[in-house]
Amino acid sequence: MTSRLVDLRRRLHARPELGFTEIETAATVVGILAPVADAVALGRDVSRPVTAAGMPTPGELALARRRALDHGTPDDLVDLLGDGHTGVVVTIKGTRPGPVTALRFDLDALPLSEASTESHLPFREGFASVHDGVMHACGHDGHIAIGVELGLRLAADRDFAGEVRLVFQPAEEGVRGALTMLAAGVTNDVRRMIGLHLGLGLPLGTVAASVHGIMATEKWTVVMTGQSAHASLAPQEGRHAVLGAATATLGLHTLPQIAGAVTRLNVGALHGGTAANIVPDRAELLVELRADSTVALEHLRERARAVIAGASDSHGLDWLVELSGRAAAVSCDDAEVDAMLAAAERVPGVIQAMRAAPMSASDDVTLLMENVQGNGGTATLVLVGAGSPAPHHHPLFDLDERCLPLAVNWLEAALRAPLADQR
Amino acid sequence: MTSRLVDLRRRLHARPELGFTEIETAATVVGILAPVADAVALGRDVSRPVTAAGMPTPGELALARRRALDHGTPDDLVDLLGDGHTGVVVTIKGTRPGPVTALRFDLDALPLSEASTESHLPFREGFASVHDGVMHACGHDGHIAIGVELGLRLAADRDFAGEVRLVFQPAEEGVRGALTMLAAGVTNDVRRMIGLHLGLGLPLGTVAASVHGIMATEKWTVVMTGQSAHASLAPQEGRHAVLGAATATLGLHTLPQIAGAVTRLNVGALHGGTAANIVPDRAELLVELRADSTVALEHLRERARAVIAGASDSHGLDWLVELSGRAAAVSCDDAEVDAMLAAAERVPGVIQAMRAAPMSASDDVTLLMENVQGNGGTATLVLVGAGSPAPHHHPLFDLDERCLPLAVNWLEAALRAPLADQR
Amino acid sequence: MTSRLVDLRRRLHARPELGFTEIETAATVVGILAPVADAVALGRDVSRPVTAAGMPTPGELALARRRALDHGTPDDLVDLLGDGHTGVVVTIKGTRPGPVTALRFDLDALPLSEASTESHLPFREGFASVHDGVMHACGHDGHIAIGVELGLRLAADRDFAGEVRLVFQPAEEGVRGALTMLAAGVTNDVRRMIGLHLGLGLPLGTVAASVHGIMATEKWTVVMTGQSAHASLAPQEGRHAVLGAATATLGLHTLPQIAGAVTRLNVGALHGGTAANIVPDRAELLVELRADSTVALEHLRERARAVIAGASDSHGLDWLVELSGRAAAVSCDDAEVDAMLAAAERVPGVIQAMRAAPMSASDDVTLLMENVQGNGGTATLVLVGAGSPAPHHHPLFDLDERCLPLAVNWLEAALRAPLADQR
Amino acid sequence: MTSRLVDLRRRLHARPELGFTEIETAATVVGILAPVADAVALGRDVSRPVTAAGMPTPGELALARRRALDHGTPDDLVDLLGDGHTGVVVTIKGTRPGPVTALRFDLDALPLSEASTESHLPFREGFASVHDGVMHACGHDGHIAIGVELGLRLAADRDFAGEVRLVFQPAEEGVRGALTMLAAGVTNDVRRMIGLHLGLGLPLGTVAASVHGIMATEKWTVVMTGQSAHASLAPQEGRHAVLGAATATLGLHTLPQIAGAVTRLNVGALHGGTAANIVPDRAELLVELRADSTVALEHLRERARAVIAGASDSHGLDWLVELSGRAAAVSCDDAEVDAMLAAAERVPGVIQAMRAAPMSASDDVTLLMENVQGNGGTATLVLVGAGSPAPHHHPLFDLDERCLPLAVNWLEAALRAPLADQR
DSSP, rough: HHHHHHHHHHHHSSSSOOOTTOOOHHHHHHHHTOOOOOOEEEGSSSOOOOOTTTTHHHHHHHHHHHHHHHHHHHHHHHHTTTOOOOOOEEEEEEEEEEEEEEEEOOOBBBBBOOOOOTSSSSTTTSSOOTTTOOBBOSHHHHHHHHHHHHHHHHOOOOOOOEEEEEEEEETTTTHHHHHHHTTTTTTTTTSEEEEEEOOOTTTTEEEEEEOOOOOOOEEEEEEEEEEEEETTTTTTBBBHHHHHHHHHHHHHTTOOTTTTTTEEEEEEEEOOOSSSEEEEEEEEEHHHHHEEHHHHHHHHHHHHHHHHHHHHHTTTOOOEEEEEEEOOOOOOHHHHHHHHHHHHTTTTTTTTSSEEEEEOOOOOOHHHHHHHHTTTOOEEEEEOOOOOSSSSSSTOOOOOOOOOHHHHHHHHHHHOOOOOHHO | OOOHHHHHHHHHHHOOOTOOOOOHHHHHHHHHHHHTTEEEEEGGSSSSOOOSSSOHHHHHHHHHHHHHTTTOOOHHHHHHHHHSSSOEEEEEESSSEEEEEEEEEEOOOOOOOOOOOOHHHHHHHSOOOSSSTTTTOSHHHHHHEEEHHHHHHHHOOOOEEEEEEEEEOTTTTTTOOHHHHHHTTTTTTEEEEEEEOOOOOTTTEEEEEEEEEOOOEEEEEEEOOOOOOOOOTOGGBBOOOOHHHHHHHHHTTTOOOOSSSSSSEEEEEEEEOSOOOOOEEEEEEEEEEEESSSHHHHHHHHHHHHHHHHHHHHOOEEEEEEEEEEOOOOOOOOHHHHHHHHHHHEEEEEEEEESSSEEOOTHHHHHHHHHHHTTTTTEEEEOOOOOOOSSSSTOOOOOOOHHHHHHHHHHHHHHSOHHHHHH | HHHHHHHHHHHOOOOOOOOOOOOEEHHHHHHTTTTOSEEEEEGGGGGOOOOOOTTHHHHHHHHHHHHHEEEEEEEEHHHTTTTSSSOOOEEEEEEEEEEEEEEEOOOOOOOOOOOTTTHHHHHHHHHHHSTOBOOOOSHHHHHHHHHHHHHHHHOOOOOEEHHHHEEEETTTTTOHHHHHHTTTTTTTTTTTEEEEETTTTTOTTEESSSSEEEEEEEEEEEEEEEEETTTTTOOGGOOOOHHHHHHHHHHHTTOOOOOOOOEEEEEEEEESEEEEEEEEOOEEEEEEESSSSSHHHHHHHHHHHHHHHHHHHHHHHHEEEEEEEEEEEOOHHHHHHHHHHHHHSTTTOOOOOEEEEEEOOOHHHHHHHHHHHTTTTTEEEEEEEEOOOOOTTTOOOOOOOOHHHHHHHHHHHHHHSOHHHHH | HHHHHHHHHHHHHOOOOOOOOHHHHHHHHHHTTTTTTTTTGGGGGSSOOSSSSSSSSSSHHHHHHHHHHHHTHHHHHHHHHSOOOEEEEEEEEEEEEEEEEHHHHHHHHHOOOOOOSSHHHHHHHHHHHHTTBBBOOSSSSHHHHHHHHHHHHHHHHOOOOEEEEEEEESOOOTOOOHHHHHHHHTTTTTTTHHHHHHHHOOOOEESSSOOOOOEEEEEEEEEEEEEEEEEETTTTGOOHHHHHHHHHHHHTTTOOTTTOOOOOEEEOOOOOEEEEEEEEEEEEEEEEESSSSSHHHHHHHHHHHHHHHHHHHTTTTTEEEEEEEOOOOOOOOOHHHHHHHHHHHTTTOOOOOOEEEOSSSOHHHHHHHHHHTTTOEEEEEEEOOOSSSSOOSSSTTTOOHHHHHHHHHHHHHHHHHHHHOOO
16 A cells, blocks of 8 residues: 555656646546546535636646656546636445545645755655756645555445445645635535645654644735826826725734734735836735634725725825635644544554644634534644655655555544544 | 005905904905995805815804904904904995996915014014914005905095995815805906906016916815724725825826816825724825816816715715815906906006016915806906015015005006996 | 821821822831931932923922921921932841842822712822822832831841831832932842732732733933924025924834844824924933833834934935833743742732732832843842732722731741742 | 838838847848948947846847847847847948947836737738737837938948947836946947937827936835744744845835936836745845936935845845946937928928927936047937827827838938038
């Protein structure tokens, strides 16, 4: 089993794909699991367009399709997965009665150039990224391999309760992809939702049955449009989009002080105008809001919209806020945490099983968790230590591959446990 | 005649009063002209409350009333003039038929301490201001004396056409007083409107029959109100008026570029907040707009209001713009200019009579001129050189008093001219 | 004893004095303790001018001196205490050898109008403030009474180790007074430092031997000076202080995001300019910085100074930051906490003795604590519940006076404990 | 002659090239004039790198070289002209003694798509631009043809005084190219400098011997660099380049009010940052300053640099201002104006010869004029009406080609005049 897992992870690692262009990756999942699964749904059946902001351009999609075809991906799968809807949902049913349990695995890589030094194992062993400027530097390659291996094992031995739904989600980076699958309703009937992340600073052998401190977040693309004019001959006829955007930027950064909450606000980019002698008629802001509570995020959101509207009105601009990413600030359910801790006792290689670990970042699996919890179900997000030699999103990031079978064993143990234990 | 003129000017000079508190000054005018005039109207009969912004406080008014009484001003006049409405309109009718001609004379002094050096004639001759920090440093004392003397002469010899209306207006400084008399309609039936200013850099013996380049202006008091809160325990409950006012200040100063116009915008003051640890709930801006055309001023006004509204909305504030002063950018009518030039030829002491002189400042007689012109009448603003030893608004400002009879003679000559010549 | 305590507290409550004008209050302390103490130092002997910013104006000081004299305060004390240096340090020596232990009691009241309703005990019982707009609404009247009573008891029975130094400090509100006494070195040789606060939400009978979460803070008065100019005739000759101050205000409010720290920044006031038509040459900001760690406060301080300098340079302004208040974010020492807890066991009326209570506000006794700890000594800040019917700084604030003997007993018990127990 | 002129103009019109990529255009000039001229200098011999800001990218240059080669441009000329230095200086000596007279002709086209409607003569006649998105929409194609024809005629008949230097300058749009030729000293020894522009609203048959009101300008590329950081995990480690750039943008737009001058300032573009969750470490501004006097431009420049420096310092950024374009605000010399007017009398087709016409735009020939005047020489910029059916920089812009021989005749007449007449 381990070699099958490692082979797949390395194959995925070598061919990383950015969010919403994971055509070859998704096709690989389908190719392995379709023969053994009860059902496989993909593309627009499990994903809905939510916003244009985070989507690749037509040119980027065409390139990704071409590359996938060149690598031997079947034409029909490229057709189904090639327009930005790369999600896959695999269903495997157990022989015992029981509810639907979903697990989320994220498919995408990062826009980062992988290290090419002998000290970096993927380079030394020959499975470093072949795509310039794209790298699996967050461990999603491991996540996918775990999900696929878990599917193979569950399909081979159906001795478990209910139905397991493996959700392979695009574009976790930028917290964009869960929105599209949520819109397609893939977790609406789920009773148990489990998210998984490798690494996050935990050593090999340490697992955590839940996380705390996870931040709710929204990513916005703000577009302000005014009126261009010759800056010397008729400045008064212009409506200066960059002045409005600059005003909004300063105003937004005055907002995050909220007593009793941890909050963040960042205008990460401002782009507007083309030439020194023209009053610019368009500016775009990339904005991120974060808070450790939904209430605080809502406060920030409302205040931020008022700042953007007011700055636009001040300078005679129209404005538009497009949501390009979102994650929630969920709590993990005790029932799930207990079940995962119980399962961990049965997994070889687990040295320490923490009830909860801090996770100050954001992950859009929280949207699926929130959806399930809102419908009366339970959820948790578990961590599996991976002994990484470098932080996530670093050119030297890597996994100690021994974490892969450990994670599969842990999830399998939890899924095969009698229902009472699970809850 | 000259000694009567000079005596009155010196008496007024010694007792300067600020805008809307010219109680003793106005009472002096009434005291001299009421016995000879056909009609005298004053106080709320010739002035309407327009805005609170530029008015003195109740305490300042009480002080001014007390001072006027102490100086022997009759009780009934103090009652009529003592609540901020200090305007006086004197009517003198000629024996020949003709239209209504109005002349404006401004009553107020400046918040300035007069020089007390031997080189300063008012000090040397003992008629310097007896009111600390108040001074006739713009020549309005001369204007009033000219208006009174003109009234006396016209009353003594009624050989002129139509009716002459002498408008003694409060609060020209800050361009505030004309608004209140305009609101009372004192020029609604006027066919000819003449404004007069001494000095403005012209030498003694030079007069100008009109001005050009005069700037339209508005003065605003902007009040923004938010919500106070403890800056540490609950900053998010505050709506920060100073942040809104700072945003508006920067936004306003981006506006004045208008091709083809001379424009100005200034946020002359920003006052908000009381303590470092409180989110401030109130801020006040003093704003001035100027332009050399009405169209440009309207453009500025509209853009400025949008900036204020947008900045306020951005920070959750209510806002209010109070107009505290206004002047127009008028053109003088050729008919009046011709008539004044013709009259100048008959005045001893006039060395040079210019058709027009530049005047880059603002004067609210322009509002009365605009009103008359709008009703089909004609108007001009004339200048009489005064050989001043220092610029206007300076502690050493003074008039060469020989300008006073020259000005009276010139205005009288124009008013007594046959109608055909006038127009 | 209780009636003596209550009488003094009520007498102080009726005559509240604002920071640095506590002339009568300080003289009362001196009048009672001087006859029994080993030493009394006051005025400029225990206080140094640190900054002008937080000091009363000469007029306010003159008024306070006059009032104190009218109330019968001896001339010589008014002379010594009447120029803003109202601190008093009382020394009482024990018969046993030992180190110097200092206790801080704060003298000042708040600019607040006391409630005049029957439900408010000080009004009902006739000891409400006789000074309009000034009120002991933070319990400092109780603190002073406790300090004086403690002094009387220790002087009456010298059975304790070392020397006790009672530090009566002006102007705790605004965290201003400790700076002046620190500059005079009053705690330089102290080995144990104890601060005390009544109330803070704790019920009567509950005490806390230490606090946590106390915020370090600095209060700044920022003055920016430019160049005035006529806003229409020569705007380019001006250097616009309000534009600089507005820029700084927005810039400062972008600073407080610091991961891992609780921080606050507020521009509580901006005042600049006098008239709409003048480029303003002066603006003043009142700024507050807070952080729950010294490191975070230092980060904020450095960044804030850069923002102020940069905004000033941008607009051609000179700038000055005056520190007008400061408090630290100290940790209480276990040895002192243990000693206070041990002493609490011997005090009748103590129902619950907490090891630590949260205190999210700031108090400048922390500066004295930090000074002592820096010299190798130990320190704590203890709380005594007062069952207050309204929050601090509220017109209905009051103390359940049973807290007063309890506090005296607790402090006395701690001071009389054998040295070993103390540490 | 006319058909030679028109043929060349149409050939140039069909193959427009953007600033600094005028390889084929310059080679065409060289190809025609080299056989008859006394000297031809080109490329880096007449142009020096001044700043990278306005230069094409290596990719754009490679494309331009490839295109020129495809069109049959000789390899050696592509080599000499193909790295962004496309200027050409042609020298033709007369038989009479005399000083050096230089004439400037600009080579570049605009990034604009030419109209393809039958009403547009270049389209109808088949010589519209074959380069998508590039168009001679300012008449420079005509300028070049005039310069070449003038060279041919002077070379054919050497009966004129001194030496004529034809300066073919790249990149007048954006006022960039004159800087590079100025740096190479091409006008250092020139005594007479003549600039020419077709069109500018004048009808065919009208010429102007000078211009007034021309605006001095500078174009800046401002780069601010800070420190990137994770916006949530460590915002305090970032130095936020977009906050600095936004602050600078607002500050810059507060500057242009200068009494007595016409001024403009525009931040035409702001580009910074890449992702919502990263503190951006780089921002770039495109800024334009204009003024109708050198003194006012210097005032603006100094104030603008202070704003940029202060905003950068406020946010911990490094900054750099690169000059990417510049033009001066020169006065034309009476001697040259007189000479051109005298010459105009001898030119058929000249209906009206104006002494001066207004020109509110900017042109970098003014830098060469200023250089010549600074060395004691004289200069003017002349206009030749072209009866254009649409304004400059418009897709329907065109020339009435009868203006071409008229312009050549006028310049030739001026150059062949006896020296006394010239001056």
